[in-house]
Amino acid sequence: MKKTGADILMECLIREGVDTIFGYPGGAIMPVHDAMLRYPVHHILTRHEQGAAHAADGYARASGKVGVAVATSGPGATNLVTGIVTANMDSVPIVFITGQVAADLIGGDAFQETDVTGITLPVTKHNYLVTRADEIAQVVREAFHIARSGRPGPVLIDICKNAQIEETEFIYPETISLPGYHPPEHAPMEGLEKAVELIKKAERPVILAGNGVLMSGAMDELQIFAAKTNTPVAMTLLGLGAIPASSPLSLGMMGMHGEAYCNSAIQESDLILAFGMRFDDRVTGMLSTYAPKAKKIHIEIDPSEVHKNVFADVPLIGDLKTVLTDLIPMLDEYDHEKWMQQIDVWKTETKERSVMAWPDDDKLYTPHVIRALWKATSGDALVVTGVGQHQMWAAQYYEFEKPYRLLTSGGAGTMGYGLPAALGAWFAHKDREVWLIDGDGSFQMTAAELSTLVQEGANVKIAIMNNSFLGMVRQWQEFFYDKRYAATPITGPDFIKLADAHGIPGQRATTPDEVFDAIEFAHKTPGPVLLEFVVEKEESVYPMVPAGAALHEMLRRPIRK
Amino acid sequence: MHNTLIALVEDKPGVLNRVASLFRRRNFNIESLNVGRTDKANISRMTIVVNSEGVDARKVEANLYKLVNVIDVQDVTNQPAVIRDLALIKVKAKPDQRAEVSSLAAIFRGNIIDVAPDSVIVELTGTEDKIESLVELLRPLGILEMVRTGNVAMMRGDMSGKRYTPGTNGNGHVE
Numbered sequence: 241m242k243k244t245g246a247d248i249l250m251e252c253l254i255r256e257g258v259d260t261i262f263g264y265p266g267g268a269i270m271p272v273h274d275a276m277l278r279y280p281v282h283h284i285l286t287r288h289e290q291g292a293a294h295a296a297d298g299y300a301r302a303s304g305k306v307g308v309a310v311a312t313s314g315p316g317a318t319n320l321v322t323g324i325v326t327a328n329m330d331s332v333p334i335v336f337i338t339g340q341v342a343a344d345l346i347g348g349d350a351f352q353e354t355d356v357t358g359i360t361l362p363v364t365k366h367n368y369l370v371t372r373a374d375e376i377a378q379v380v381r382e383a384f385h386i387a388r389s390g391r392p393g394p395v396l397i398d399i400c401k402n403a404q405i406e407e408t409e410f411i412y413p414e415t416i417s418l419p420g421y422h423p424p425e426h427a428p429m430e431g432l433e434k435a436v437e438l439i440k441k442a443e444r445p446v447i448l449a450g451n452g453v454l455m456s457g458a459m460d461e462l463q464i465f466a467a468k469t470n471t472p473v474a475m476t477l478l479g480l481g482a483i484p485a486s487s488p489l490s491l492g493m494m495g496m497h498g499e500a501y502c503n504s505a506i507q508e509s510d511l512i513l514a515f516g517m518r519f520d521d522r523v524t525g526m527l528s529t530y531a532p533k534a535k536k537i538h539i540e541i542d543p544s545e546v547h548k549n550v551f552a553d554v555p556l557i558g559d560l561k562t563v564l565t566d567l568i569p570m571l572d573e574y575d576h577e578k579w580m581q582q583i584d585v586w587k588t589e590t591k592e593r594s595v596m597a598w599p600d601d602d603k604l605y606t607p608h609v610i611r612a613l614w615k616a617t618s619g620d621a622l623v624v625t626g627v628g629q630h631q632m633w634a635a636q637y638y639e640f641e642k643p644y645r646l647l648t649s650g651g652a653g654t655m656g657y658g659l660p661a662a663l664g665a666w667f668a669h670k671d672r673e674v675w676l677i678d679g680d681g682s683f684q685m686t687a688a689e690l691s692t693l694v695q696e697g698a699n700v701k702i703a704i705m706n707n708s709f710l711g712m713v714r715q716w717q718e719f720f721y722d723k724r725y726a727a728t729p730i731t732g733p734d735f736i737k738l739a740d741a742h743g744i745p746g747q748r749a750t751t752p753d754e755v756f757d758a759i760e761f762a763h764k765t766p767g768p769v770l771l772e773f774v775v776e777k778e779e780s781v782y783p784m785v786p787a788g789a790a791l792h793e794m795l796r797r798p799i800r801k
Numbered sequence: 802m803h804n805t806l807i808a809l810v811e812d813k814p815g816v817l818n819r820v821a822s823l824f825r826r827r828n829f830n831i832e833s834l835n836v837g838r839t840d841k842a843n844i845s846r847m848t849i850v851v852n853s854e855g856v857d858a859r860k861v862e863a864n865l866y867k868l869v870n871v872i873d874v875q876d877v878t879n880q881p882a883v884i885r886d887l888a889l890i891k892v893k894a895k896p897d898q899r900a901e902v903s904s905l906a907a908i909f910r911g912n913i914i915d916v917a918p919d920s921v922i923v924e925l926t927g928t929e930d931k932i933e934s935l936v937e938l939l940r941p942l943g944i945l946e947m948v949r950t951g952n953v954a955m956m957r958g959d960m961s962g963k964r965y966t967p968g969t970n971g972n973g974h975v976e
Contacts (some may be wrong), residue, residue, distance in 0.1 A: 357815070358818075360819065361815075361819060361822050362822055362823075362826050366869045369814075369815075386869060418869060419811065419872050420811060420866075420868070420870050420871045420872040421869045542863075542864035542867070543862075543863040543966050544860070544864045544865060544866070544867050546863070547857070547859065547860070550862070553915055557966055589809075603939070765876075
């Protein structure tokens, strides 16, 4: 049967299980939005294409499905780019669909023409320019396969307007042929045997669990591995939830703002087991002094990540869940008792320095708010953040017991990610409590999406940590620029009135005893709620490994009695 | 030092751009890049010479495999491979100098492929060293123009070049 390119696109999306699309219309994509009316999909109109990209990202991370975002040509497509970069850095499967001017106009600087495949080439896993309707079905199948398999990532399809309008025979391709694309699964036996030898000899092993654990769904295998070999587990920001924070084997988060005992354990270890992580500079500190006594086993699906920053004595290239499943039966049991005792000593020392141990001085600190949120939500909310101090505190003080509970821009560090991503997350899990923990700076970047929240009736609870500063940059200025606060003091609207203008109920808390009341207000009010917490202005995130310092050279929080 | 790699890629629009863009963004310094058809429809072959200073060929291979259209990568550096470059060199030559150019070219098994009143074009195929030697000899006569294809490479016999992640495919592996 003959169908238009736009209808063929929708037929293919439906077959990929798509029922939720985030987007923004425009001239070059009108046939696609028109076709959506004929198919069982819900299109969420964001207020800016960046919002659509982040919402699709939040939806994908929360659901484990491929997110879809749609925009028109030119500025519509370029507005997606920040969201594409964010997804690319954090390996989030999203298919982006953009309209393009008619094929015969390409290259002529037509109205709203932009070389979108050229612009997005370095920041997508793959991209396509479609000039004819009969290419659409094949391309969409390939795009979804590429986005979700191997190391997931964003794929962009730029579809010329004529291809959306033309009618052609719709034949759904039963198979796809990608001769250059075969994501690895099993690691070779020879490598596994070498790994077993290193594990046998290790006295002070540490597992580094990254986003790959969640992407591969290897949480059970990780826990079995860790328990069998009694190996502590440090997590990257995106790996949080890989094992429960309450597990005695959890070392919490590693890296620049990681737990001191966690970083100390890494620096002192004699065997690093890197599971689906890529040794980002925020994780390693200075490379030349990174875990100097440790041999490294690196299990990773993307061969280009192996040896990239840290040399792997044993690289195991494959799907983490598959490789661990192969590896676990080959292992003996170990207890590493002395090592675990040493880690306990470090843990106790860290607890003394925690903000939570401070005497009540009637001032409101972000960690207090986050801990209160953690209690009030039984540690089970879907937490979405912006980027900055509040993000690090959320990672430190909201103790994640389960995977896929923290959605945050790690690699790209995209401010403004939070609100639209929270919207997307709610569409993935309407049954779950979704909390946006945001900073006043981050929130203002994409605050226009409040309207979208209301239009969609999205039950997202918003908690803004307002310190009237771009706090993380301010902190760096305090430490490294003699407190010259260049361009970091920031004002904002009256956030409660802003919420009110959108028809969103709001409440403000300025002292510690108002925190629980505010959270309770959010809990008993249906639909979106905005809470503003007016927190200490010049508080810093500790510990901190200054950029370029060795991982153990942390700036520690001064002890207060 | 240089590393020479052979990449088989799908013959699709934009593939050369993808490879070039990858090298730029990963800061790999390309010495030469040659693309051409193969005996198989839809498959092109690239010979890529990279400056190996600070760049490990393994890294280049792994990154090439990140491109969906790259089917196979081999490193033929220091392997039993035939590596050839082709040069066209236009040299100033009055009629009385033609014999000199011709005899120099002959020593290197080059050919004079065009003669004009004041110049000749020498065609030479060989290794980079060989071409550079002839260029130096012709330089005193006056080189008007020169073009080189960059290296093309092929392994001898049924041998294949080095693959750094055997059995794991990277993204691709010719079965």
